[in-house]
Amino acid sequence: MRRAGSWATGIAAVAVSAVVFLVPFVFIFLTASKDASSASRLEFSLPEDWAFVENLSEVLATRDGIVVRAFVNSTVLTVVSVAIMVILAAMVGYLLQRRQSRLNPVVNFFVLAGLIVPPAVVPTIWVLQGIGLFKTMPGLILVEATFGLSFCILLFRAFVATIPRELDEAAVIDGAGPLRLFFAVILPLLRPVIITIVVVQAVNVFNDFTNPLYFLPGDENATVQLTLYNFQSQMVSQFNLLFMDILLITVPPLVMYIFFNRQIVAGMTSGAVKG
């Protein structure tokens, strides 16, 4: 009896979730496979003739391959900013956990403030202009790295607590200086949490729209999200190409998810049990 009930709920849940969560994705795929005129009808239907490959090559060729350039830009942005974020945040989280000092409450306060306070947009542009980094990729990279620091520091601090201090002491007795100790002993041991952070933050930075919009505006050196946003107004009559672009942009996070499912889940739920 109970078994049958659970089967019924299960099947109902699968059906409802298929409609609510899968239909939008199937719609993206189907629209991306249609020709321009049938895509503009916005119907949820199979394409009369499949134009998937044609649409793909047309999107990639649009405006001398702006999509490809955007992918290169987004990749550079993501890789460099996440790398900076991880190393700097690991140093802070490590020190915060290991050393008892009067500085700690201050640092903790700033970390929490960085998590809660919304960044002040125009003053940031003012600062970037002052140091000549406005509308440049290095500027955007540093901004993205800074905005991600707080979250990473919290995860690192929690994880460093699980590494026994005896390891540090042994390394010091063996003559390791602070840099050797951190980079050769501690950092390799942080691998699990580093993978989590890299995956979560890479998806965040890759999908970020607001910061590139403010700090790296323009059409030429845009990121993928900005290109997609600009396409929305440029391709009003070409929904097939617009949705092909959405599909392309969805692939990297999807690949991340397939390979790092467990780490993403760990990163997103950290703090859920302890609060």
Place this chain on the structure above:
Amino acid sequence: MSATTEVRAAGRRRTTARTSLTQRATYPSWFYLPAGVLYLIFFAVPTFASFWFSLTRWTLFDTEFIGLENYIQFFSEPQLSRGFVNTLVYGFVTSGAKVVLGLALAVLLTSQLVGRGYLRSVVFFPVLVSTIGVGITFTALLDPFDGVVNTVLAAFGIEGPGWFTDPSTALLTIAAVDVWKGLGIATLIYIAGIVAIPQEYYEAARVDGAGRWQQFRSITLPLVQPATATVIILSLIGGLRSFDLIWATTGGGPGFTSDVIASVIYKQYQAGFYGLSTAGNVILFLVVTAIMVPLSMLLNRKEVER
């Protein structure tokens, strides 16, 4: 006897002195420096500067002090103050819906259910998709005339609303899409919270004859409180400063009916009113801290009491 104690005490004193010395050498404070410099330049300085610039008429090249005029303008012009109200509505609606639906889904997905793994990944996947992509997709799906949703509703003889194009539904429609996209995180956090509850509690309750609803009310609900706190805090922080989904779907329209503070900031920035835009930023800062600080203290205190 007393001599040995003294020697030992002296030895201990020396050890503590030595550890604090080696502590300083092993864990040098300059490890804070690189992150601190970035934080200072790109976060702290702009945040503090925003208080000053919000009191000025500002063109990036020169500033003119005008006192609280930007703030007065913000709250007296309906197209600006509407953003203030909408931010609160949007933040609380999305976060409330994520708490209720996330908990319900998590309870469902931690029970013995067919297709559990499939359901978990399906619910989570929208979290990873580009917000702009989601916005464009739902603009198409919810098109008032040709959209899939209204076509289906029409087949059942229901006339669907205008969704993004109707001033009375635009904001709530965006909120609903936001919930669709972010529900996966809330559900995951709740699943982690529920899994951490010891099974013995449920067994004991069953022995005492508690039904499913009673078990949920008196075991699950109070014991997932830390997860609830995390979900509320995360979704409020995200919801109150939400910008990209609104910008990709309605752009604050129709008119300014779905504007929030973050979209007002962008519009004023585009129009060149940098001082006004920065005042919006300070207001957003005050709203977020005024809500988050007492709320997180309250949520954490409850936890300690238990």
